[in-house]
Amino acid sequence: MGESPVKLISSFGSTFSHRAEVALRLKRVPYELIVEDLRNKSQQLLTHNPIHKKVPVLLHGDRPPICESLVIIEYVDEAFAGRPLLPTDPHARATARFWAHFIDEKCMKSLWAALWMEPSEAQRRSLVEAKGSLALLEEHLGERSFFGGDSIGLVDIAASVLAHWLGVMEKISEVTVVTDEEFPALCHWARRYVSDEDVKTCLPERGELVAMFSGCKEMFRSMAMAPPQQ
C-alpha cells in the first residue's frame, strides 16, 4: 500500500485540510493535492465523501476514501513509515487522542462563537469559555516545545488552527482572544509550529487568508453558533 498513489482532496484555507496535508508532509509521503472550490463542490468530492461532503478526503490507491481530519492523521501515521505522529505508549496515545478531540469539541466551538457572534452577553460567555479551554491547553503544553514533546505530533496538528488561523480571525473579527501575556506557552508554541520547514510548505499565505476570511465575515457571523466541522 505504501507504493500506491496518494491524493488529498482539500480546499484553500481549510484548517482541516491543513491537518491532513501536514501529516503527509511530516511522514514524507508524496501526494497529489486536489484543491476544491467549496462554493461549487465537485462531483469527485461528493462521490468520495457522500456522507459529510467535506474536505479533507484522502485517497490511497484504489481503496475507499478516508474522511475526517483526525482519522486521516492516524491513518497516515499507521499506513506509512517515517517519523511517528503519535507516541507508541498506549497511555500517551490515549492522552494525545483526548486532547485532539478536546480541541475540536471544547476549544473550537467556544472560540468560534467568541469570534463571530455579535457582541452580546452570549458572546462574552463564549469568550470566557474559550479562554478557559485555552488555559487548559496552555497548562497541558507546559514547558514542552510541542504537544508531541520534541517534535510535532497529533495534538500539534490538531491545534494548528490556533497557530496560524486564529490571528487572522482575530484581526477580521476584531476580537482578541490570545495574547503573549495571558498564554505565553501557546504563543511560543505557535511560533515554533509555523516555523517548522514541513509545516511552512503547506500553510496558506497569510495575506490570502485575510482576503478569504474578510469575504466570509458576514457568513461566519450568520452561522456563529455552528462552528465548522471536520
Next chain:
Amino acid sequence: MGESPVKLISSFGSTFSHRAEVALRLKRVPYELIVEDLRNKSQQLLTHNPIHKKVPVLLHGDRPPICESLVIIEYVDEAFAGRPLLPTDPHARATARFWAHFIDEKCMKSLWAALWMEPSEAQRRSLVEAKGSLALLEEHLGERSFFGGDSIGLVDIAASVLAHWLGVMEKISEVTVVTDEEFPALCHWARRYVSDEDVKTCLPERGELVAMFSGCKEMFRSMAMAPPQQ
C-alpha cells in the same frame, strides 16, 4: 502495566460507561467498577475528570486517568492482550474510527432530538435525519454479523446504544425510530449484540433502565437540543 489494577468510574444506565466496561470484558481485563450517582458527583470523579466531569473514567495503575469512551476503548485495545477490538489493517482501522465518530456526531444528535423534542416540524426533521443516518449504518453493516466482522469491535461497541437503549427510549418517548421492516440488518445486529455473553454481563437490566429513563423524561425534553456527550 498489564498487571496494574484497573478501575472504571461509571454510572448506572450510561451508554458511555457501557462502552468502556464492555471493552474491558471483551479483553478479559479484571476491573473494579465504581458506580457514580451523577446527581451527586463524587470528589473522586471531579478529581479524575476535571475537564468534562463525566463518566466513564478509566484508572490504570498510578497513571493519569483516561477519559472519553472512544479513547478508552482504543486504550484498552492497545494496552492489553486478548482479542482485538480494532482491525490491524490501517485502512480498516480508519474506517472503524470514522463510523464510531459518525455514530456520536451524526446519529446520536439527530436521534436524541427526534426522541425527546416536543412534536414539531423540527422534531420531524430530526427524525428524518436520524433515519437517514441509521440507513447509512444499515448499509455499512450489510450482511455481516457485526460491524467488526465476525466479532464485536469498536463500531459495535460505539453503536451499543442502538442495541439496548434505543428500545427503552422509544417506549418512554413514544417515538418509534427503528423497525425490523425498515432496518432489518440493524435489528438482527442488535439481537446478536445483546446476546453476546460478555456484553450481557454489563448491560443494565431493562426494567431498571425503563424506570430510570421514565424519571428523566422531563429533563431529557428540556435539554432535547443538547444530546449527552462522551
